[in-house]
Amino acid sequence: MDIEEYIASGILELYVAGSLTEEENSEVYLNAKQYPRIMEEILAIEASILALSRATVPSYQRLKGFDDIKVRIGQRKDTTVVKMSRKKTNWAAYTGWAAAILFAAGFYWFYTESTHLQNQMDLADKENQVLEQQIFDAKNSLANANQLLETIRDKDINVIPLGGQDVSPTSYARVYWNKEEQKVLIDAQGLPEPPAGMVYQVWSLKLSPLTPTSIGLLDDFMADNNKIFALANPNESEAFGITLEPEGGSETPTMEKLYTLGTVASS
Amino acid sequence: MDLDSLIKRFQKKDIIAFERLYEMYWENICGVVYTIVQNKNLAEEIAQDVFTKIWNNSESYNPRKGRFFTWILNIARNAAIDEVRSKSFKNQKKNLSTDYFVGMLEQEDITNSTLDTSGLKKMLANLTEKCVQIINLLYFKGYTQLAASKELDIPLGTVKTRNRNCISQLRENITLKWI
Numbered sequence: 009m010d011i012e013e014y015i016a017s018g019i020l021e022l023y024v025a026g027s028l029t030e031e032e033n034s035e036v037y038l039n040a041k042q043y044p045r046i047m048e049e050i051l052a053i054e055a056s057i058l059a060l061s062r063a064t065v066p067s068y069q070r071l072k073g074f075d076d077i078k079v080r081i082g083q084r085k086d087t088t089v090v091k092m093s094r095k096k097t098n099w100a101a102y103t104g105w106a107a108a109i110l111f112a113a114g115f116y117w118f119y120t121e122s123t124h125l126q127n128q129m130d131l132a133d134k135e136n137q138v139l140e141q142q143i144f145d146a147k148n149s150l151a152n153a154n155q156l157l158e159t160i161r162d163k164d165i166n167v168i169p170l171g172g173q174d175v176s177p178t179s180y181a182r183v184y185w186n187k188e189e190q191k192v193l194i195d196a197q198g199l200p201e202p203p204a205g206m207v208y209q210v211w212s213l214k215l216s217p218l219t220p221t222s223i224g225l226l227d228d229f230m231a232d233n234n235k236i237f238a239l240a241n242p243n244e245s246e247a248f249g250i251t252l253e254p255e256g257g258s259e260t261p262t263m264e265k266l267y268t269l270g271t272v273a274s275s
Numbered sequence: 276m277d278l279d280s281l282i283k284r285f286q287k288k289d290i291i292a293f294e295r296l297y298e299m300y301w302e303n304i305c306g307v308v309y310t311i312v313q314n315k316n317l318a319e320e321i322a323q324d325v326f327t328k329i330w331n332n333s334e335s336y337n338p339r340k341g342r343f344f345t346w347i348l349n350i351a352r353n354a355a356i357d358e359v360r361s362k363s364f365k366n367q368k369k370n371l372s373t374d375y376f377v378g379m380l381e382q383e384d385i386t387n388s389t390l391d392t393s394g395l396k397k398m399l400a401n402l403t404e405k406c407v408q409i410i411n412l413l414y415f416k417g418y419t420q421l422a423a424s425k426e427l428d429i430p431l432g433t434v435k436t437r438n439r440n441c442i443s444q445l446r447e448n449i450t451l452k453w454i
């Protein structure tokens with residue numbers, strides 16, 4: 009091998025630049041080992057590149073040094089204490105953050121749980137109110153029913169069944185009349201729903217001659233659940249009749265719209 | 276202690292040997308990185324990263340594959356190029372001249388405080404522009420022979436011989452400087 013020719017080819021300059029293939033690098037390495045002249049040339053080329061690259065460094069005071077490298081690679085022995093305290097600080101910080109996160113999570117959990125419970129309590133309160141109202145209503149209703157029962161069981165009560173007439177043969181009603189107290193209860197459950205704009209009117213009748221006297225209207229017929237209506241009756245009635253009249257009632261009964269009629273049994 | 280045994284001790288994680296190598300090559304590495312990133316603080320930071328990297332990967336250096344300096348030079352160039360391509364670097368809207376190394380030499384203003392180019396100028400005195408270009412590509416930018424031949428639009432063999440001539444001229448300048 010012609011060493012000078014090999015050197016003159018420029019391969020060693022490329023070797024230093026790192027521009028050769030792995031195979032070529034290996035070849036140059038072996039040649040350099042074998043021929044000191046080649047190694048010498050490589051060192052000279054490298055020296056020139058080192059000088060050139062050193063000239064490109066910014067001219068200023070180096071801020072960091074090998075101590076910084078030691079810290080980076082965890083080999084700075086003279087700062088063991090500092091390193092440990094740094095580690096401790098980190099743990100404290102991590103623990104602090106972990107505690108803070110746990111606390112925040114716990115707080116959030118308690119907050120949502122408490123809100124949830126508050127909502128449930130509010131709901132229960134409302135349910136209680138509804139139940140109380142229902143109990144109150146039921147008690148009222150029971151009291152009313154008891155009162156009603158008492159009234160119709162009264163020994164002085166006169167029960168007059170009213171039968172269906174031509175207009176509505178299936179209709180019926182019942183009059184509970186307390187002569188002493190001059191009161192009547194009309195049980196109108198057997199009457200159909202009155203058409204809009206019409207109202208049932210109750211009449212007390214004298215039979216000879218036939219004299220009708222209005223004792224009242226069954227107002228709010230649909231809204232009344234038990235269809236029992238209390239009316240005053242100061243008359244010496246011999247019969248009762250119920251007619252359908254325009255809203256507000258009439259002076260005299262419309263006989264074509266007589267729904268039910270019944271006479272008081274002579275006692 | 277000769278360089279070879281220093282490198283061997285370094286590869287066995289000898290921190291003293293590592294420090295010697297650090298002092299030996301720090302300026303070169305920082306300088307090469309500086310020609311690429313053009314920011315002295317960033318160049319120093321990357322140089323520290325490069326030395327940290329070579330310590331952590333010291334076992335991967337193989338003398339058969341090239342010179343030790345060539346190995347760390349390559350790592351430094353790649354680190355600098357990675358930085359220049361990074362988003363954070365681009366976000367700083369650096370308007371870098373692609374031929375900064377060449378550009379530096381053309382600066383007539385020697386009052387430039389960051390870099391005293393006079394030493395560099397003396398070294399590259401009487402080198403042709405073609406020489407400066409090829410040295411820049413091969414040593415500072417890490418182009419392969421093939422890539423350099425394409426970039427300069429010259430035959431592959433010409434890269435080798437032209438570079439040889441240019442480096443010879445450089446060596447002469449340096450020798451003269453020391454005399």
